[in-house]
Amino acid sequence: MSPSEIELRSTVAGLTAEGRLHTLSVWFILALRLMMGLAFLQAGLGKLLGGGFDAAGYLQNVPSANGSPLAGVFVSMAQTPWFMDVVNVAVPWGQVCIGLGLIVGCLTRLAAFWGAFMMVMFYFGNWDIAHGYINGDFAYMLVFLSVAAFGAGRIFGLDAYIERYEVDGVPLADRYPWAQYVLG
Template identity: 40%
Template sequence: MATQNKRTTTKLFGRGVSYGTSGQWNSYWLLFLRLVMGWWFFSSGLSKIVEYGVLYDAHGWMMFGTEGTIVYPITAWFAANAVWLPNLLIPWGQLLIGLGLIVGCLTRLAAANGAVLMFFFYFGNAEWGNGFVNGDLFGLLLFLTIIVFAAGRVWGIDAYLEGTNYVKNRPKLRYILG
């Protein structure tokens, strides 16, 4: 297999920037990143479902764990009015996000939903006990990386789906694939 070395040239803060990339190593890294993030969320969601079943309850975290944070108005509203939605979306959402990433299907959509959850987990951290730079921030950044680089196109179902006539005739679908 031949390795393609390409140079990417762009402007960053008004100055020209150029760096070399290796298509083969980028592909391996994106696949690895997608699988690790997928396993992280799949196993997290599965453990919640196995441990709590339909009794998973995020009410305490949403009402009291996020108090004083920028997401508190949103989480407090859900805790008071529609707690069933986060109770459903957190474990099952994590499970489906992880599964989507592992098989590379609807990868950008899955990663975008993972980024939303990580946004709430990160900004809902009331005490910042582990500092501002923590695992939740890295999870958010890695989900954004998966979105930007369309990691589902590397050994994923999305690569197959994007080659179908259905997707070719509806190019906007590519925004949730890859």
Template identity: 40%
Template sequence: MGMSYDAATPLRNDVGLELSGPWAAYWVAMLRVLTGWWFFHSGVGKLLDSGLNFGAAGYLQGMSGTTLGPLATFLAGFPDLLGALVPLGETAIGLGLMFGVLVRLASFFGALFMSLFFVGNASFGHGLVNSDLMGLLLFVTMIVFAAGRYYGLDALIERTEFVRNRPRLKYLLG
């Protein structure tokens, strides 16, 4: 861990362009918390304004004819269930990501939400890569990097005897 280098003539020293482990962990955690806040805010706002009666069926019904039309119109057949599951789901996904609990499972459902928004909002005036797609990509990124392991509670949960005896749970945690 020698730190002696010639500060007066920096170019004499090697310039490292390697990935910084601590910065990568820090940034993955920041992305996780901010993505989580995004969904938590959306879910809690719905809970505060319309309780468990959020009206999502009309939106989904309007998606008939899109790529995800069959799924959306199927879901629209359960308006009461959706009225509770959408605000509760968004809140739970947000809490999971912010605290780093069951991050991969939560991110799967976040990606499902964002797939419906990406296709349903269809705001493609500036091209197919829009903020809905970016949000979707963030959830996939959380899964790939197992973002809950960095400053998240999944790091502790994965060390429990229960999880160590059931290693497949790491596909839901992490």
């Protein structure tokens, strides 16, 4: 292994995967984080500044028209007034918060988790398997999961500083191990 490579190894359910990352990979991980952050920030701001965002028509019509396996779930969501009130706030503000979190690298894993969740919902909402099961929504979900897995918030991000912040003389990440699931 050359000095410019980093070895990876993970075992899940008895299956071990191994590989090597080149140190240049850090720039691509950062680029993925920033790309998804900007994409979500723009999408959220577009909904907020465009005025009148309402997901009901989409939820009630599009999944049913495209044959989504979750069409009934989407219709039920659209027909539940309190749920629509939540969705109409959560989607645009969630996109803005996810975008900002990724851009500044703060609570990156938490932001990436919610971004992946939204992409799964978009995947089933925009259901189209004419060219296979993999589409842009599915690919973006994997990008979000990669950003989380690689701890992309530690690369020119606030998470690196937050993890090292000392609480009673102990770095936050060491004092509160659960923080690794939202930071990084």
